[in-house]
Every structure is written in C-alpha cells, then in structure tokens.
Amino acid sequence: MKLYIAEKPSLGRAIADVLPKPHKKQDGFIELGNGDCVTWCIGHLLEQAEPEDYDERYKKWLIQDLPIVPSEWKFKAKPKTKKQLATVKRLIKKASILVHAGDPDREGQLLVDEVIQEAKLSKTKKATVERVLISDLNPSAVKKALSQTKLNADFVPLSVSALARARADWLYGMNLTRAYTLAGQKAGIQGVLSVGRVQTPVLGLVVRRDEEIEHFVSKPFYEVTAVIRKVNGEQFDAKWVPSDACLPYMDEEKRVLVKSLAENVAGRIKDKPADLTALDQLPKKQNPPLPYNLSSLQIDANKRYAMSAKQVLDICQALYEKHKLITYPRSDNRYLPNDHYAERNDILAAILNNQGEEKQHIENADPNIKSKCWNNKKVEAHHAIIPTKKNLKTAQLGHQEQQVYGLICRQYLAQFYPPYEYSQTKAQLKIAGGMFVAKADTVINLGFKVLFKSNKKEQDEKKQLPQLNVGEPLHCIDGLVKEKHTQPPQFYTEATLLSAMTGIARYVKNGDIKKVLKETDGLGTEATRAGIIELLFKRRFLAREGKSIKSTDLGRGLINTIPVDLSLPDRTALWESQLTNIAQKAASYNQFMLPLQNELAELVDLSQTLNTEPLKGIKTASSFKRKGNYRKTGRRSTNKGKSK
Template identity: 35%
Template sequence: MRLFICEKPSQARDIARVLQATRRGDGCLQGQGATVTWCVGHLLETAPPEAYGNYKRWSLEDLPIIPAHWQLVVKPKVASQLKVIQQLLRSCSEVVIATDADREGEMIAREILERCQYQGPTLRLWLSALDDASIRRALGKLRPGEQTLPLYHCALARSRADWLVGINLSRLFTLLGRRAGFDGLLPVGRVQTPTLRLVVQRDRAIAGFEPQSFWTVDAQLEADGTLFQARWQPPTAACDEAGHCIHEAVAQSAARRLSQLGTAQIRRIEVEHVREGPPLSFDLGTLQEICSAKLGLGAQETLAVAQALYETHKATTYPRTDCGYLPESMLDEVPRVLHALAAAAPSLGQWLTEADPSRRSRAWNSSKITAHHGIIPTAVTLDLTQLSERERAVYTLIRARYLAQFLPDHEYLKTQVVLHSDEDQLLARGKQILARGWKAVIDEADGNEPVEQTQHLPTLRESAAVALTDTTVNAQRTQPPKPYTEGTLVKAMKTIANQVDDSRLKQKLKDSCGLGTEATRAAIIQGLIDHGYLTKRKRSLVASAAAHTLIEAVPAEVADPALTALWEQALDRIETGQLSVETFLARQAEWLTRLVRGHASLTLQPPATKGPRCPVCRSAMRQRKGRTGSFWSCTRYPECKGTKPVAKPKRTKQPGAF
C-alpha cells in the first residue's frame, strides 16, 4: 500500500479525489492500493527548555540554554493524528511525501518519518496547485525522496538555530527588562528584531524630520493657440541635493524675468515611443502590498484570503510563493483558464476578446521559477457569488494580473521639451497614450489608480519661439517619510538587501528574498502587533516605547539583517552537503554564548511611571520649561522632537461662588 502524507486535510481530500481514494478511514482516505493521510501543519515541535533541565524558572545564570540532544514533543491537540500516521506507516509499502513543496513542508513530513523510525522507500509529490489537472500531472512525475532530503536538513538547521536565538535572547532581555521595571515579555528573534528595527528607524526619521522650504516656478506657454505647462529649472548653486530651489528670492527673480521677456525658444525636443509590458503575476509579498494599499487588508488577512482561494475554492494556485514567474509548461492550460474566467465573469468579455492566448509576456520563464510559480487562477469555473467580499476582491486582483499577460502592451509617446528664455531654462513634459493595452484591466481591477499626467503638447519645432503667457511661484515644503503600513513593511522585508553594505551578503539577501519567507512575514508582523511592539493607527504601524528600548539594547548583530544573509549562506552549504547541521548549530551556540556573557550585566532604561507617552514614538516624556511655560518633551530628544502641552488643572467652584 502506498501512503500519501499531506500537510492539511483539505490538501489530502483533493489528492484523494484524483486517486479515487474515497473510502473514509480513521484519519485517512483509502482507495485501491493507496491511502491518503494528513498532518495539521507541524504535529511535532522542538521541546521547551524545561525538557533539557531545570529551566522552567527563568534565570540569567542558566543562559545560554543549548541542548546536547535535541528533542521533539507532540503537540497535544494533534496527538491523535500522529498515532494514526504511525499506525499507517507500519503497514505501508512506500511513502509519498505530499506536503507543501518547500523547506517547511519537507520538514513536516520528515520529522514524522524519523519519529516513527520509518525505513522504507520514499517518493516526493511536488505540487503548486490543487486543481485536478495539476495533481494528475504531478502524480505522473513523482520525484525520488533523496532528491528533496537536503531541504529537510536546511529546515532543521534553521528551526533549531531560531530556537536557540529566540529562547536565549528573549529570556535574556526579558530578565534585564524586569530588572529595570518592565513588565511582560520582550521577545527577540532573528527575523522579528530586524523587522522591528525597520519601524523604529522609520519612526525616528519621521520624529526627527525638519521640513525645508523650497520654491518652484511654473510657466504657461502658448503655441498655435494651444496652452501647455513648463517648469523653470533652477541653477545648481540655488539648489539642495534633491534639486529643489531653496532660495525664494532666486525663484521670484526668475519669475519676473520670464514674465518681462514673455517668450521662450525651443532648444531641444526628445520623443520616445514607450512599449510597457504587463507586471509579473503575483508573489505573496506583492499581493500583500497591493491588498494593503488598495483594500486596506493586513498581511495576515491577505494570506488567509489567498489560502482560502487556494484550498477551499480551488480558484488559485499555491499562495505562499516568492516568485512571480510562470513555467512554460503551463502554457497549454491557458485556453482552459481563459474559458473558465469567461464563464465565471461574462463582464470580462471585452478584455477576453482582446486577449491573445499565444502571447508570451516576460512572466513565462521556466528558468526563473523557484520552489513555486506565481499566483494565478486555475481552470476551475467559479461561482463568484460563493466568495466572500474580501475573497472576491483579492481574486479579482489575481485574475487581472493573469489576464494582463495576454493583452497588448501599454504604449505611449513620452515627450520632453527644453526651452530657453534668455538665461533661464524651462522643461515641458508630455505624455500621449497610444494604447492602454493591459493597463485597462489592471486599472479596472485596482479601482483607485492615481490619475496619469497626460499633458498633450502641441506640435512644436526646434528653434521656434513660443509665447510665455503666465508664471506662478509655488512655495512648497519637503515631506517626512511615510510611516510603514503592513504592506510596505512586507515590501521592506523583501528588499532588506538595500540596507546591507557588504556586496556578497546583499546578493544573498536578494537571492533568498530578504527577511523571513513569504509564508512567515505576515505572522512575524502580527506577532509584533500582538506583543505590543507595534500598534496600528488606521493603516499605519507605529513602534511602542518598549520597541525603542529593546532596539537600543539588543546587540547590533541581532538587529542586523546581515545575520539572515549569513545563515542563508550556511543553509546553501548544508543543502549541497558542504556543511553539516551539527557544525552549523555548534557555531551558533558559540556565538550565543559570547553574546549572552557580554550582555548579562546590561542595564535597560527604566520605564517612566508618571507622565504621558510621546505621541510620535510612544517613549516616556519628561516635563520641561519653555518660553511660554511648561510642556512635555520626549525623553529621546533630540532624536525625537515629540511634545505635548501640560494639562491645566480643572478649576473647582469655590464655596459661595456663582
């Protein structure tokens, strides 16, 4: 009997249906020669510290805790399912690992096989979608089990190293926090701490931002009876590094000269015909970013909806992917998918008429596929009324990205005109859309795309003179960085390589898609919110006072994303057999020992017991005196310039007063 071990019950039902294993058993589905069983995520987890000694009571003297022999314990809620799998393993002739096709999926199955001491043959089912056609295709291409075994070793090393960092540094800083008067847990982790630092740094950049004034001069010109706009180009000596004119007198003087002269000569005309192809299909991070901006969904909410579309409705492919490219082998399914889209949404008829199934966008590139391809619709014909409002909105975005791959390019003429008026230079830009192409369906799906600046310039000739009819001086101010939202924080985690200087580590972070994985980023952000490190203000994320204190206290290397890059380098070597799991963990233990011993005597800043919290960074505030009286000032001044007025005491009515 061939035993299929799936990651989730819904996944098991889909595979069992294709295998015609329809007979229900205890924790499994059975058919002719095949039984399909399932996990519920991880059935086993690394044992807590108290399993390795008398560590239930937290103490600095016990740190670091480094297990000599690692132990796994059964999660109580799923213990019965582990017994089912254990029994089935005793009677099967071979095992097919059918968990999700990534490191974590490999670990879920392999840790069970090791726990149950299974020694028989093993095969691997590599799935990216749960529709019947995809399952049949994958069943016809089962891989040898040893081919994906290195993924388990990588996941095991990463899991145990994360345990070492999380357990030891969380205990260390929580205990130091208690010594300083902080209540509650101060968790530290390889991914969550650098993520938290991103928000803390952004908050500090906003708090310390000092707006600068600058001036622009807009000119209105006329040629052949047609008005158009141009902007004055200030001299370098009057500009800051961003090219803004920071001297009002210079801008006002230029405006007067332009008005007095009343004419400008065209020096140069540049016209470019731009053909813009569609964006790639969605990876999870990009989907989370777009759903945050367009729909106001959090990262965890987007993941939950995408998972439901994949598992429950079979409407889309596997969502936890870091890749937007599509395998060329799936081109054969394009007509079927487009037909299903047309059947589910007749309103798409206009775009489906223009769609060319033979069109090959840059998304179709098998050489760039990682463990999973981009998120796209399946050939299942949906009843859209059966989807919730959120599911329908997210599905519409995914569908639009897929449909865009078969629509014409977005084409436009981009024109740049350089004009001179005596000593002053003006620049006019024009954009004329020739064909909306795929942008029509993307804009329709997204709903609130910014209005494109499409100034239509009149027919102009080089050396010709045009009339300058009006000038306007505009006073403007530089704007602070925007606070993170869940969507932009996910994007920052993906592109964290931009904050690393070392070229090799930068490239490794790019190759490994940054901090965390598509499957874990949402949970990391939600965990920071749940622990009170981050708070949501409408859609924005703000770091708490405890977050600022922790980031100031933790060792720089723990909050540095370069640590993830170094780990990824090591995991690559584990996957190729150049480094053992044991050697990797021994190095982490040595590093942790030095870290703990070097910080055990650290004193954290005690929390304020009186006074308000800073409205900018949530740090404690102290009362200060200014020219107009007392006020509250952030204790982190000058990094943070948050202030609050001192509340005036309420006046009480005196006896006999009216």
C-alpha cells in the same frame, strides 16, 4: 501497500479523490480501493522540545544558564495531534512504499520528513521514499502531479535547510528572549521582551520610521516655472533646472532653499524669448506585471481593499483548499512553467464562469500572446499564484474572497494583453541663460492598463505638450515661483511594511550585504511575513491607528535598549542566503550552525551590560505568559496554515 502522506487533510482528500475507489474513511486516513492508503499531518505533528525538556532547571530563567545549546536535539509530539502522529507512524511501518506529499516548499519538506524520521525507517526503505509536488488541488492537476513523482532523497538538502532554520531560530529566539527579558526586569519590565531574528528587525524598521517622523523639521524650498507660449497661442509649462553655480543655495536633493534666488530667476525670464535647444521623443513600452506571489498580492489587497496581510493569507488558503480556485498560495515565485501555457483557454473560461473579471476584459484578451511569465528557468519548487480551471456552479464566494480572487484573475489576464505603449517627450529650453525642461507622456496604446481602472483617470490628469519643433519661435510670458515644503516620510501601512520587508536591501548601507539581500527574499518568507506583523501586534510592540502601523512605547524601548545590529536586517538576510546555500548543496548544516552558537554566548554576555534606561517607566501586561513566547511560530500547526 503504498502510503501517501499529505501535509494536511484537505490535500489528503484531494489525493484520494483521484485514486482507486471505493474508499473507506478510517480514523486519520483513507483506505483506497486497491489497498493503498492516504494519511495526513495536521501541520507539524512534532515540535521542538522546550529547554525544560532537556533539563528541569531551565524552567527558571537564569542568566548563568545561558546560552542553552542542546548537544542532542529533541522533538516531541504536539499534545493536540498525538493521536494522528501515532496513526501516521503505524501506517508508515506497515507500508512498503511511502510517498511524501508535503507542500512544495522548504517547510513542507521538513514537516513530513520529520515524521518519517520519527518512524525510524531502515536506510533501504528511506532511500525508496517518493516525493510528489502538488500546487493545484483540482483533480486533473493532482493526477498529473502523482504521475511525476521524484525521489524524496533528492530533496534532503531542502529539508536540512528547513531544520537548520528551525533550530537556529530556537537558539536565537529562546536565548536572547530570556537574556533581554532578564535585563528588562532591571528596568521594571514585568512581561517578556521577545527577540527574534525576523520580528526584531521588522520592529526596528517601524521604530526608526516613527522616530524619523517625530524628529522631522519641514523646510521650505522653491521651484520656478516658465509659462511658454507658441505663436499660435498654445501654452505649456517648463521647470527651471538650477545650474552648478546655484549649489550653495540648494540641499542635497538639489532643491532651491533661498527664495530670493528663485524670485530673481522668475523676474529675469518674464517676457523673454525661449530657445528650444533639444527635443527628444522616445517610444516607451511597459510590459504587463507578472502574476502574483504572496507578498505582491498582499500588498495590492492592502492598498485596494485595506486587507491585512493575515486576512489575505487566510482568504487565499480558503480559495486554494476549500474552493480549489487558485494554485498554491504561499509561493514566493512570480513565473509559470512553460507547460501551463497550454491550459490558458480553460483558465480564461473559468475566470469568465466565476466572474473573476469583467466579461469584456476576458473577451478582449488575446490567448495567442505569451508574456515573459512563462519561463521554466525561473520556476523552482512552486510557481506564481494563478486561477485554476475550476468552475463554480453557483456564487459560492464571500465578498472578500471574491475581491482577492478578482485580483488574482486580473493579474493572470494581464498576461494576454499587449504592453502599454507611450511616447516620452522631453523639451529643453534656454531662457535668459537658464535651463528649463518640459516633460510629457503621450499614450499610444493602453494595452494591459485597460484592466487597471485607475490608470485612465491618472492619464487624463497628465499635462500634454503641444506639437513642438527645434528652432521654432517661443516666448516666456511669465515666471512663477512656487513655495513647497519638505515632507516627512509616511507612517508604515501593511502594504508599505510588506514592501519594505521584501525590498529590504534599500535600507542597508553595507554594499556586500545589500547585494546579498537583492538576491534573497528579504525579511522573512512569503508564508511568514503576515504572521510576523500580527505577532508584533500581539506582543504589544506595534499598534494600528487607522491604516497606519506605529510602534508602542514598549516596542521603542526594546529597540533602543538592545544592540543596534539585532534590530537591523543584515543578520537575517545573511541567514537566508546561507540557508539557500544549504538547500542548493553549496554549504553544510555545521557551517551555518557553529558560528551562530559562538555568537550567542557573546550576545548573552552583552545583554547584562546594556543601558536599560529606555525601558524604565513603561507599563506592561504582567500576565503575558513566558512559555513559548521566545519561539518563532512560523511552523505550520493547523489546517489554516502558518502563523508567526
């Protein structure tokens, strides 16, 4: 008997649908017409044991017990899914061939592997386990994936990487949460002070931004504009570019801070000839944006529809599992396999049928265009999020589902439009010894930008330059001084916080770490970032004010109490780099875990000597339960996907 083990019931049903009938629906599995079976996990059927499962004394939080580092790690059955675990284990023992059908990512690999490990298979049987990677739940895609199984043994490094991450998060979160909660009690904090390797640096980003805004002092600066007239009466503006001689009167961003200097320049250029010394006209081209990964979709949906990251993830899960209208949504990749190009006409037809984009835009797409998104070398376990070939018979989508589906369709459709082409013109002028510059873009072909409605309006608002030639007589009829004021940074929104998490390298000063961060996924993963943000709200470290995300007194107090490096992205980024190395067989489990265990002892000791003054006087909810609050909750636990 061949047994297919899916990650969740919806995937199990999709697999069974393309396998021999008739089917017998049993309790926790489906028996196929040929005697094979399909069963499923319901997220993680196993969870890491709690400290008190190792030793009863750990129920009480005491500093002298820290750090707690298990000598032998234990899993235990999750209470709500014990019955399904027993079903899967029983079927595993009966099966002659096993097919691992977890989601195509690190967590999906571990989720099924840990159940297979729990069943205690022989080495011989374990070596024959097959792996199938399914990223589209429509029958044709599932059938194709089932015909391309691989050996599960080839994915062991991916599973070890996920296991190392899970255990490291347990060690880090549990020990430091206990240590800093005990330290916080000295300042009168009644609740849990949760610390995590991802959540704490994200909180640090928000706290530092809020404090920067709070302490910001606006300063005036001055710009000089020359109003230039051609012989035929046409006019345009040119902006003054201060010379090095003006540096003592400018800030680090080369903004002029002295009004009298600006007024002097404006006075000197009025009613003076302007000499056009250089005219550059460069043709420019902008390619369509790549199809979405989860973070880029969440960012756009927040900007356009004010949806939270968690909302977008939940909607994507429904579009993937329930409606089968999109491919696997937890993807961190923005490229597509080359063989997907052959499906473009069917997908475009489905977009038209499902009203995913305006009919005119779909009909104007050129399916002969092949953008750079089709690239096998850039695709690993999963690919970009795109529409599937599924056609809805009637309008079955809710309003927000249609909005998210529309964004995904538009991004895919853009791959079949030409680049945006424009001419960039830069004119340099000398007026009374000073340098002035005028810039303008002229659209040649809107290309893919016709799909993005706001761009036409923006283009219409841009100033255009008249036809110019070097050496032609020009005259400066006036010099204008404009007073501006430096602006504080903006409070984070979900879109900008997600963007900061994915592009975290720009917040790091260390050059070596910055380089590592640029090569990794940033803070968290595509599938966990939404949960991280929600977790910080739940733990009352962050609060929403309209679209803005702001830190609470408790969040600020925590960040200003713990060692600075715990709230910086450096450590978590290096972790991700090391975990990637494990997955790629470039590093071992012990090379990652042993240094972490040594570091924990130092961090626990440090927690007892901290200045807890920033936490004093902060009211907390004493009802905040202790058990489990230290844990990273990014592990999948239900049909709805991950939370964190």
